[in-house]
Amino acid sequence: MGKNIVQKILDAHLLDGELIPGQEIAIRIDQTLTQDATGTMSYLQFEAMGVPRVKTELSVSYVDHNTLQSGFENADDHRFLQTVAAKHGIYFSRPGNGICHQVHLERFGVPGKTMLGSDSHTPTGGGIGMIAIGAGGLDVAVAMGGGPFYLTCPKVVGVNLTGQLSPMVSAKDVILEVLRRLSVKGGVGKVIEYKGPGVATLSVPERATITNMGAELGATTSIFPSDEVTKAFLKAQNRESAWVELVADSDATYEEEITIDLSALEPMVACPHSPDAVKTVTEVGPIKVDQVLIGSCTNSSYSDLMKVAGILKGKTVHPTVSLGIAPGSKQVFEMLARNGALADLIASGARILESACGPCIGMGQSPNSGAVSVRTFNRNFEGRSGTADAKIYLSSPEIAAAAAITGVLTDPRELGDAIEVAMPEQFLIDDSMVLAPAEEGADVEVLRGPNIKALPINEALADTLQAPVLLKVGDNITTDHIMPAGSKILPLRSNIPAISQYVFSGVDASFADRAKEAGRGIIVGGQNYGQGSSREHAALAPMYLGVKAVITQSFARIHRANLINFGILPLTFVNESDLDKISQGDELEIVDVTTKLGQEEALEIRNVTTGETFSVRPDLTARQIAIIKAGGLLNYTRLNA
């Protein structure tokens, strides 16, 4: 039976399990990438593993998130990342070199390879035919150490592209159409594979825009074939030798299929506050726009910004609009500076921002109160812009540029002649801002600032788990409840002892102190515990505070995986009503837990305080049990290295 692209790549990298959707598989990872906001922790974890040099084909450490540097912490993190990369065989992309996904596509992505990245938009690499997956920092650290990546084998959704985009309709409109049809939950447990005659009409950066924002579908990743267009892109990047052809077999099958006629698409926006709240520009109408921002890993390629420059040339930004533009990479930035397009952008009144993620991750450029902000970004969650009541619309660069001129949401086709940008036959190649690792890592001193603390390591699971209930919470607790973010707490991401002081700080300010005093503890919760952001600090910081188990009615998927990674037992009530048998402060006890894990489907817990007993289910695979017993994935990996 023929294979689709996803099956071909997974098959070639399969280390364990079978390619049956829903089953756990393990794959070999060829490349990794990190960015600085998640990277510091990932490299601290890598260091803790004790592996001298990365075992991947290529690992790259990027700096693109914390570039505003409103305190010493960011620059210290950059310096740590630079030296730890040099020591352990990792390439380092310096601040100013651009956004990880854009740079990686230009200079490092290879069709047919697997990549794990500690950033949710890692699927950008699918535009060049990679299986590129976002994951937690510890998973990336393990991959750098040569360990397999475990995932649930995904279903493959075939998206059949027909026709061709009309002028001023763009790749962003394609992914917005997919989001409109599938919704932000439509991709869960799936990989989106693009195919059909429309594929050849899309450039690699256009394909990357589409796979990038597949993250907003909740998909494991998205992927395009590697074809002549891919070959031409790689040739223009002086990397033709990296090309391999990669297309689905003619008799390949898909678990689901949909068809999109590119010719039928028109300019669209995602309305506040969800990437799948998609409407055509015409449907929304000419609402007044206060801010326009162009850039991000979704839409900051050479051709994106050349289109914007073409639209803005000779015009002036509307008096009541603030227009910010952040080029996606040094390559893009320098090419625009060499060919006059950057001068046209500056002339129009655009505010040129550093080549970095910037406002897409809420780092600066918060709009005014109640503003309408049109952005070429990928997320428009409420408050993410830094302005609680702002209304964010996600759009193509063409729509954004049109709105910047007119001051209202505008169909770019109304501006007159369409702007066409040809892909360059040759990109400007200069990798001087990517530093190769040291030949002799042992000679390199890793520089740490006072805010970068050693990674705390969990202890192996004890035979008998006895601990007090430190906190009892209700349903739908998010990782933001467990480990808050924000400008005060984010700079502490490399400092678990400091950040752990804020665990549950919004729920119960005394939690951290109480946990420290108790020395060990258990958290009890209701349904859907740990939903929301994938931040691993929501497991790591409680681990540091001595949390040994979390007992709930149900868990959110990623947080449960993070709990296991850090050696915290995730347990669910056999009878949900047993939640009522526990009060905050009760002492709970599980005897012979190490023995019973894997042998018995349920564990008995005794409430020492009340004398009552009840049953909980661990629901762990053999591998997960071994991880828990070792005290987490790091210890497990070291034991099995």
Next chain:
Amino acid sequence: MGKNIVQKILDAHLLDGELIPGQEIAIRIDQTLTQDATGTMSYLQFEAMGVPRVKTELSVSYVDHNTLQSGFENADDHRFLQTVAAKHGIYFSRPGNGICHQVHLERFGVPGKTMLGSDSHTPTGGGIGMIAIGAGGLDVAVAMGGGPFYLTCPKVVGVNLTGQLSPMVSAKDVILEVLRRLSVKGGVGKVIEYKGPGVATLSVPERATITNMGAELGATTSIFPSDEVTKAFLKAQNRESAWVELVADSDATYEEEITIDLSALEPMVACPHSPDAVKTVTEVGPIKVDQVLIGSCTNSSYSDLMKVAGILKGKTVHPTVSLGIAPGSKQVFEMLARNGALADLIASGARILESACGPCIGMGQSPNSGAVSVRTFNRNFEGRSGTADAKIYLSSPEIAAAAAITGVLTDPRELGDAIEVAMPEQFLIDDSMVLAPAEEGADVEVLRGPNIKALPINEALADTLQAPVLLKVGDNITTDHIMPAGSKILPLRSNIPAISQYVFSGVDASFADRAKEAGRGIIVGGQNYGQGSSREHAALAPMYLGVKAVITQSFARIHRANLINFGILPLTFVNESDLDKISQGDELEIVDVTTKLGQEEALEIRNVTTGETFSVRPDLTARQIAIIKAGGLLNYTRLNA
């Protein structure tokens, strides 16, 4: 008797008093400028004055400080500034158009005119032959309303420039030499007037670098003649008609004179942590450099950045140095983008920052812990970079660029061929980012965000002042003690009710609540009360809390002026030891204060709590008494409008 330039301009603008150093004079102000960090309060004050249109020849509102926008407050302020400018006849320079002093020099500065600016580096305008003085926002508001500016008639220091700068020695080295000789207190009560044959060898931007950093001398301002060089600059800016010749009479005299041989200067730096800690680069030696920042109102002109581009062209920033460059204006930015220099800067690995003040005012780019940072800026106070233990060196662009390449402090003459940059015969003129005010101000709605509150207005002085001592403090209390700054409090600068909650918060956290409860109060202090930053919030916020008088052993000059401006009585003990007769919480009383002010040299205060009495001196001029009686300068100006 012949006149120097300062005497000529002051004479032509004198409204009151005599030009005798040390005496109070009043002058007419032709132009004003504001920046956004001080501007919002200045325009709130202007609004409170009830004057519909500014009465100056030209008033410009710039946005260059709060451009990172880490919350809604900044963009709201920008919108307020834009609309209030349109309403009241003020030109508005949009965010992205550049740093106020650089843009004003390029597009608005006129030789022989007076200018008041709510920024301490307003003396930049002296480079084009203006008397340009920094002042508090209220003084600028009064000037916009047509009121005179009162100042102590300064001494004039003649700085005789001879010879010519050697290649790779620059204007920055001239002002560093002046700082080395005179110190940061050497300019107090003085204007620095440059003269002599060396003047003609310096371009207008070079002269502006020198007058700009005259602020660090503590000088009232600095000024250069307006000559053929000035004429050529204005012609290249399409503003030749603004030129007038302005030179000192041949028999002009000066209170002090010094001579600097430009030919003898060599590359210098100001060492941590003071702008007058000046040494030659050779003396300091090749210390390791972690960060280089180029820009600011001191050194971000076209020729400054062309020199930097010339040095960096074809080279790569040293692997352990982070180089940031912020062009001074849109004009500079676009010219560099058009002629390829910007591409050379990007190619070298420079991080291109928005055209704004940026890291010079601690807005981003904080270096790593313990870093050595070489900056073309004007201040290197400890902690100002955002990194408490960083060591900041102030230098010319040439030295900064050399250090960026070599990674150590480097004499730029060692790099090989000198870079020479000719002044352009024609600058690129495009004023599209400067918005003219509305023809009909009445039609303009001023947009205010939730953080912009109406200005609180003081009440007229009561006949009998009876109030409790809210706080008793010691010597050398700074305006940072009175009204702290920092990232938490700065965004509240447009919101006096909110920011007043932080008055004395570091000294006594209960102060604000206690003051509000009492309704009115008095502060008692020791020597040198109110030293440091000129921030008017240190008077305005206590006024809002009901502070009616401050009684001390002595005051710092600017803070005392601010207290008067906001209608707070500044009183000093006749017998300093009477400080001991007052305890916090005592009730003090001055009877018939409105009558006695101006009639009696000393006022008697009765300590109602202890029954004791003691004498204090107001030391106020008749005008100041009228201001105090009116409840502050705003009320006084309205009464006399």
